[in-house]
Amino acid sequence: xxxxxxxxxxxxxxxxxxxxxxxxxxxxxxxxxxxxxxxxxxxxxxxxxxxxxxxxxxxxxxxxxxxxxxxxxxxxxxxxxxxxxxxxxxxxxxxxxxxxxxxxxxxxxxxxxxxxxxxxxxxxxxxxxxxxxxxxxxxxxxxxxxxxxxxxxxxxxxxxxxxxxxxxxxxxxxxxxxxxxxxxxxxxxxxxxxxxxxxxxxxxxxxxxxxxxxxxxxxxxxxxxxxxxxxxxxxxxxxxxxxxxxxxxxxxxxxxxxxxxxxxxxxxxxxxxxxxxxxxxxxxxxxxxxxxxxxxxxxxxxxxxxxxxxxxxxxxxxxxxxxxxxxxxxxxxxxxxxxxxxxxxxxxxxxxxxxxxxxxxxxxxxxxxxxxxxxxxxxxxxxxxxxxxxxxxxxxxxxxxxxxxxxxxxxxxxxxxxxxxxxxxxxxxxxxxxxxxxxxxxxxxxxxxxxxxxxxxxxxxxxxxxxxxxxxxxxxxxxxxxxxxxxxxxxxxxxxxxxxxxxxxxxxxxxxxxxxxxxxxxxxxxxxxxxxxxxxxxxxxxxxxxxxxxxxxxxxxxxxxxxxxxxxxxxxxxxxxxxxxxxxxxxxx
Numbered sequence: 303x304x305x306x307x308x309x310x311x312x313x314x315x316x317x318x319x320x321x322x323x324x325x326x327x328x329x330x331x332x333x334x335x336x337x338x339x340x341x342x343x344x345x346x347x348x349x350x351x352x353x354x355x356x357x358x359x360x361x362x363x364x365x366x367x368x369x370x371x372x373x374x375x376x377x378x379x380x381x382x383x384x385x386x387x388x389x390x391x392x393x394x395x396x397x398x399x400x401x402x403x404x405x406x407x408x409x410x411x412x413x414x415x416x417x418x419x420x421x422x423x424x425x426x427x428x429x430x431x432x433x434x435x436x437x438x439x440x441x442x443x444x445x446x447x448x449x450x451x452x453x454x455x456x457x458x459x460x461x462x463x464x465x466x467x468x469x470x471x472x473x474x475x476x477x478x479x480x481x482x483x484x485x486x487x488x489x490x491x492x493x494x495x496x497x498x499x500x501x502x503x504x505x506x507x508x509x510x511x512x513x514x515x516x517x518x519x520x521x522x523x524x525x526x527x528x529x530x531x532x533x534x535x536x537x538x539x540x541x542x543x544x545x546x547x548x549x550x551x552x553x554x555x556x557x558x559x560x561x562x563x564x565x566x567x568x569x570x571x572x573x574x575x576x577x578x579x580x581x582x583x584x585x586x587x588x589x590x591x592x593x594x595x596x597x598x599x600x601x602x603x604x605x606x607x608x609x610x611x612x613x614x615x616x617x618x619x620x621x622x623x624x625x626x627x628x629x630x631x632x633x634x635x636x637x638x639x640x641x642x643x644x645x646x647x648x649x650x651x652x653x654x655x656x657x658x659x660x661x662x663x664x665x666x667x668x669x670x671x672x673x674x675x676x677x678x679x680x681x682x683x684x685x686x687x688x689x690x691x692x693x694x695x696x697x698x699x700x701x702x703x704x705x706x707x708x709x710x711x712x713x714x715x716x717x718x719x720x721x722x723x724x725x726x727x728x729x730x731x732x733x734x735x736x737x738x739x740x741x742x743x744x745x746x747x748x749x750x751x752x753x754x755x756x757x758x759x760x761x762x763x764x765x766x767x768x769x770x771x772x773x774x775x776x777x778x779x780x781x782x783x784x785x786x787x788x789x790x791x792x793x794x795x796x797x798x799x800x801x802x803x804x805x806x807x808x809x810x811x812x813x814x815x816x817x818x819x820x821x822x823x824x825x826x827x828x829x830x831x832x833x834x835x836x837x838x839x840x841x842x843x844x845x846x847x848x849x850x851x852x853x854x855x856x857x858x859x860x861x862x863x864x865x866x867x868x869x870x871x872x873x874x875x876x877x878x879x880x881x882x883x884x885x886x887x888x889x890x891x
Contacts, residue, residue, distance in 0.1 A: 307333040310342075310395050312404040320412055322477040322525070325351060325380045327390065329404070332373040334853075335397045337637070342393055344378040350388040350411060351380035354482070354517070361637065381479055382411045435462040436531065440476070440524060440564040443648075448572045449519050450587035450618060451681045452650040454486075457510040457527045457564055462502055466534040470509070473561055477525030478514060482618060486511035486646045513651055515587075515618050519573035526563045533558055574679055578686055582626075586678040588617020594674065594691035602701035606862065607633075607661045611691065613676060614654035619644050622655045625676065630669045632698075634662040634830050636860075662859075663698040664830070670695055783820035787813045787884050791877065798873050804862055806873055810880050811858035814851065817884050821891050831855045843890045851883045 308331070315326040331339055344353055361374040390407040436459075443454040457476075461467050494507045509529070516522055534557050574587070590613055597608045611625050619642060629635050636659070644653040663669060671694040679686050794809035818824075818834055831852050838848045857876070861868070868876075 308335045308339065308395070308397055308400050308402045309333050310393060310402040310404045312390055312393055312407050314390070314407055314409060317408070318410045318412065319382050320475075321382050321385060322479050323382050323475065324354065324478075324483070325382060325409065327378045327380060328375050329378070329393060330373065330375040331395060331402070332371070333402075334371060335400055336372040336374055338397045339395045341374075341376045342395055345391060345393060347380060347388065347390070350382070350384045350386060352383045354379040354381050361639075379482075385411050385413055387411075436460065436465045436467065436533075436560075436562060438527065438529060438562050438564040440527065440567045442524070442567055442569065445568070446570045446572065447516065448587055448679065448681045449517070449574050450515050450585055450679075452588075452616075452618070453514045453516070453569060454648055454650060455512045455514060455524055455567070456508045456648075458506055458508050459529070460499070460504045460506055462504055468532045468534050468557060470529045470531045472510075472527070473530045474526070474528030474563070476512075476527045476564075477523075478512070480517055480522050481524075482515040482517060482621070484513040484515075484618075484620075484646055484651055486513060486648070511648070513646060514569075516569065516571040519571045522569045522571050524567045524569060526566050528561055528563045531560050531562060533560055575684070575686075580677040580686060580688065582675075583677050583679075583686065584621075584623045586617060586622060587681055588615055588678060589680055589682070590615030590617060590676070590678050590689065592674075592676045592689035592691060594694075596671075596694050596696070599695065600697045600699070601663060602699045603663055603666055604701050605663070607663070607696065609659040609661055609671065609694075611657045611659075611674060612654055613656075616650055616652040617678070618651060619653045619655050624657060625674045627657075627659065627674055628672045629659075629661060630671070632663060632665045632667070632669060634664060634859075636660045663696070666698045666700045668695065668697055783817050784884070784888055786820065787817035788881075790816065791881055791884075795877060798870055798877070800868075800870060803868060803873065807858045807861040807876075810877065811855060811862065814855050814858065814880060814884070818851070818887070821887070831859070838887075841891070843887075847883075847886045847890050850879075851887055854880055854883055 311330045311332075313328045313330060315328075319325055327344075329342060331341070347353070361372065387408065387410050390409065392406055393404040395402050439458050439460065441456045441458055444451075447453055455476075459470070488508060488511055492507045492509050494505055497504055497506055510527060514524065574585075593612045593614070595610050601607055609627070611627070613619075613622050613625075624638065624640070639658040639660075641656045641658070642653065643655075644651060673693045674691045676689045677686060678689075790809055790813035794806050794813065797806040797809060799806075815834075818838075822837060824837075834855070835848060835852045838851070839845075854876075
């Protein structure tokens, strides 16, 4: 069996950016061995790019031709700090002897766009002086906030009736160094309305809205937004000819371009108070609720339990960390499935983040999932708050598919050979034998002499075999392992249908785990793939045989507790691979 494939890619959202602009770097790990590899740390970019924060991670699991493929990614944000060309170095990950290296990525950092106070290039077209008839403002929801408290910045254009504005385009994006930014979708056609300002009627429109989360305390500056405006103006009269007045009609106009900028805005960011600050505080600011639930509180061993923890409210949902859930050691758990539902509007960022855990109890008894705490700072109450989930009590009963210790209670079978008296041969000259025929040289005579001896040897060997079966449990389980495993596989073949996927993979899992447990004289209940892999490797078996066997067990677990859609043909192929793996392990042991 070939090594598990492993690849890594470094992907950026742009290869050319201006100073103080944000770059998103996504590290993507994929392949069959991706689930055994940890995320690498964010690469150091020197003086060119400064790390601004993490964008969270995601994971996708697929089954292709019966094989499991995992793709997971981690996003990081950087701020361009120095002009020039920079190459993001190789990023390496490894799993045992399997190593993957990403391709280097070259990016170019250029100067910022023209600032408001820089002189504009002269053009041959006269640019009208719109003065107070056309301008752009940056309006913030708050000018004094706490660290990580959201600020909504609206860039609003003001146009009087004397200006005929046809369209506009962004010339320069605002600099938001020191902020985590979330864009609000204003649509292709922003909403417009009218207001009277100083006795003059204006048409207003919010052309861009951004939610900013200040990452550190102090006075922060939100840069200016620049837009290029196309303004339609009438053509100038060339003479006093009466026909020139005809060309003063608005239909005969020309379009000129003018760039306008908003003024930078200062925001005072207050540090979070140190009084009563929780020890494990993660920096979350807002107003949140915490909810947790399990789908069942009474189960049998090897049955899956789903634990859901949901954090909802207003604040930067994206940076909400994974809860510290203390799972009992008798449970097998998988990486949680994380889903986000985020709403961005004028009120800030709201929504929820759900963490879904799949837990599998391996031993009977009462188990407790302890309470989970979540801390955040409420900027309105100006105090820290702690939310807690209830403690869950789970009663685990012994499952029907659990293989108990067999002990020495097997009944002993006795074998009795029933013999017959030897009948004497009558010797006379009238017998049917030919003259000169010697009976001891005939095949029948030799066979009659050898067969009883063979029967005696076989009966003694079989009797010892039965005694060993009755006294040696390990020997008995090992001898019957293949037969039991094949019976279970035959049962799984009857479940080859798309609506019985879960039952099919459960039966195959029982066959694989039960066969290995019988061969090693272990209890199948409580056995997990990592422990089985270690025990098999201790016997110096062929690594390809062990890897194939463990991969099939892990695939069964994923299909049972986090199932994906597979076809009947893929299930039959998986059945054949499981049968082959049992045969190979039988030969190796």
